[in-house]
Amino acid sequence: MANQGVTYSQLQDLMEDFYHLTKIRISFWSAAGEKLFMAPTSGNSDFCSKLRQIHSIDNACHSCDQQALRNAHQFRNQLYRFQCAAGLNEYVYPVFYQNTSLGYFMYGQVRNESVDSLGKLLREKLYRANPDAPFYIRSVREVGYSLEVIAE
Secondary structure: OOOOOOOHHHHHHHHHHHHHHHOOOEEEEOOOOOEEEEEOOOOOOHHHHHHOOOHHHHHHHHHHHHHHHHHHOOOOOOOEEEEOOOOOEEEEEEEEEOOEEEEEEEEEEEOOOOHHHHHHHHHHHHHHHOOOOOHHHHHHHOOOOOOOOOOO
């Protein structure tokens, strides 16, 4: 059988289908740690977009993603779970062909606590990062993810 690759268009279609089925955002990152594709293509959630308006939080989010990719590289055929800078669960799945890293699927965020517990966690984290950002309290209530708990 001839080697059949996947086109960028097919990969984007697959990710869009995943998003439409689960309502969980998904992205594909290069082996070098660069975000190549995401679904939906509109970008980050409103929640993340609001948080990332604060420079220190944007830096923390970027650092957290890069560290997760480095950690996930050690796993083959395994899903790597981590907490994002805002305390939500995200997942990375490294993609290898033979012994070559092709990149990573990253999806999330998914909360594993009630909105009240998540709000308390975010208030603590974000207050330390920037005590002058009151909008995050409202943003916590606007997190629209339907999954409360993820089985491990």
